[in-house]
Amino acid sequence: MLGKNVSEKITGILSKACKKYFQENLSDVSFPEHTEVALQVTRDSRHGDMSSNIVMRLAAAVRSSPAVLGEGIIAIFRDLLKKTGLSVFLGDIELKGGFINFRFSDEYYRQLLINIHDQKSHFGRSDEGRHRHVNLEFVSANPTGPLTIAHGRQAAIGDTLSRILRFNGYHVTNEYYLNDVGRQISLLGESVEVRYRNLFGRNDPMPEQGYMGSYIKDIAEEIRSRKGGSLLADSPHAGTGSAACRFFQDHAVGYIMRLIKRDLADFGVVFDTWTSQGGIEKREEVKKVLELLEKDGYVYEHEGARWFASTRFGDDKDRVVMKSDGSYTYLAPDIAYHHDKYQRGYSRLIDLLGPDHHGYIKRMKSAVQALGHEAGSLDILIVQLVTLLRGGQAVSMSTRRGEFISLREVIDEIGKDVTRFFFLSRRLDSHLDFDIELAKKESADNPVFYIQYAHARICSIKKYSRGHRIRLFFRRIQLELLTAKEEKQLMRKLSEFPFAVKSGADTLEPNRLIAYLNELARSFHSFYTECRVISDDAALSKARLFLVECVRIVLANGLGLLNITLPEKM
Incomplete structure (x- = not known):
């Protein structure tokens, strides 16, 4: 696409200009190794559209004047630029405080609009991740209860991250790791058994730390409907x-997994692979990897x-993988599981985990290195918890006590789109306060409504234009008529979409796309307030109609990556 292609070519020319300046003017000084020349979108349009801090970094490295160094590099850059076809796309080039x-x-912006209109759903895509196979594990909630809102946040982040990576050319497998063995599963079975016996008048007490949610009774009632009292003959907790x-x-595990899969499907989240810890242990994969x-x-x-011996890779202490009684610690099957993923051909693993896993990062990266892989081939992202607010008050939650708000309840109350958007609205390593009352509002205070309304408003404009017999005939559109300040600001914001998508993939932070779409919607609404799209000036109307159609395309692409619907009217 035009935006990234032009910026990449400018970056290449700038890199050549820097090296040539050193060769011609600083022959006694070598160009610093591993110096990356990069361009960034400027936050303030007064500083141009793209900017590079290469002059500041080089000046510090060679102890040279930024002004002298920068002007020299810019002069060479201009000469090199003349030999390309890019001159037509660049306006001013200036040096300010070590920044070019x-x-x-x-x-450039006219061609940008044409590209957006031609490429439609492909605008913003790249092949940067081609030939790279990524395993993305997320949610992986223990099958001991319905998905909570904390699991829902992981689901929204993981699914959106997967979509962004695929948009950037990566081959991504979404994987759910099912922890279906251990003490928690035993407690689950015991809890269901007690509730089953209670249904027949037996007063068996719940085990200590047992699961108290109403869903435990639902499972017990399903068992009674299928088995009657045939299971009462066995003594409780027979071992x-x-x-x-x-x-x-x-x-119980089967029942809960049906609930989890149903909720994920209704939340728009699809997993390609479901891996059972029990299955790994049955295949003796843990024994083999140890x-x-x-x-x-x-x-x-x-x-x-x-x-x-994790200390050999920088961990603060070595870790037990098998206890003296012969049982495994949780780390052992996790090492086997990650080894299995590498064996399946993935070159990069991404795990989304809860906030109680900070200490897990170093030991698992140590295990990856011991297995012969680069530490950087594994990314472990910690997703912070969610506090649900009702009326400004936090709702307390505990799965075992049965006091929690499930993902299903939130979806049913405010819908999939709003729920996903709010879960994605902050950095994944930031605690999220989820205000239910705000999420219900249909106003500019609610950011998802604000963005969706921009899309619906454009659809309304297009419908209105058809009533005035205005059609988008490409050869007759005079894009040079788009000269208003709001029009230029809107085009500039459109040009940033490919960079926002790339940034989300590079940093593994999908909330960057949320921030971009908010800015695009704000720019569009400002444009709409100041610039009448359909007017008596047919030529200008067609140009503005073309512009807003490009906005609709980019909004659709962005909301599509978030897996949020595109309303045509609101």
Whole structure:
């Protein structure tokens, strides 16, 4: 597309200009190695459209005057630019405080609109991630209860991140890791068994730390409807190995996974792969990977336990992977699981985890390195919790006590679109206060309404134009008529879309796209207030109609990446 292609070419020319300046003027000084020349979108249009701080960085490295260095580099850049076809797309080039600021020409923006209109849903796409296979694991909620709003935030972030990465050319697999073994699953089965027996008048008490939610009784009632009282013959909690215990566990996990899959589907989240921890352990993958690490000298025995030598990779202490009783710690199956993902051919792994996993990062990156992979091939993103506010008051939540607001309840109350948008509205490592009352508002105070209304307003304008017999005939549109300040600001904002998408992929922060769409909607609404689209001036009307159609395309592409619907009327 025009925006990124032009900026990439400008970056290449600027890099050549810098190196040539050193060769011609600083022959006794080598161009600093690993110096990256980059352009960034300026926040203030007074500083141009794109800017580079390369002069400031080079001046500091060689102890030279930024003014002398910058003017020399700009002079060479202009000479090199003349040999390309890019001159027509650039206006002013100026040096300010160690920054080289570039301003695009009117022709650039006219071509930009044409590209948006021609490329439609492909505008903003790139092939930057081509040939790279990414495994993106997220949500992975334990099957001990319905999805909470914290899981919902992970679901929205993971799904949107997957869409952004795919838009940038990456091959992405969405994966859900099912922790279906261990003490929590035993407690789940025991809790359901007690509720089942309670249905027949038995006064068995709940196990300590048992699950108290109403869904436990729902599972018990389903079992009663299928099995009647046939399971009462067994004594309660007959042991984790008994057939009755396994039945209650398996039935409860199956029931809850149906709820989880239904809620995810209604939330617009699809997983390509579901991996069971129980399955990994049955295949003895944990045993195999520990043997592999031991063979390479990274697992050793001490005081009857087996330890992973994670300190060799910068961890603060070595970690137990097998206890003296022969049972695994949680780290061991996680190492096996990540090894399995690499074995399946993924070159990059991304895990979205909850805030209680900060200490997990270093030890898992150590394990990845011990398995022969680069630490940078694994990204572990910590998604902070959500506080739900009603009437300005925080709602307390606990899954085991049965006191929580499920994702399903929030979707049913305010809808998928608003829920996803609010979950995505802040950096994933920032705590999120989710104000239900604000989310319900249909006003400019509600950002998702504000953005969707821009799309609906454009659809209304197009419908109105058809009533005035104005059509978009490409060859007759005079884009040079778009000279108003609001029109130029809107075109400038449109040009930033490819960079916003790329930034979201590079930083793994989908909230950057939210911020961009807010700015685009604000720019459009300002334009709409000041510039009448359909008027008695047919030529200007066609040009403005073309402009707002380009805005609609970009809004549709952005909201599509967020998996938020595009209303045609509101």
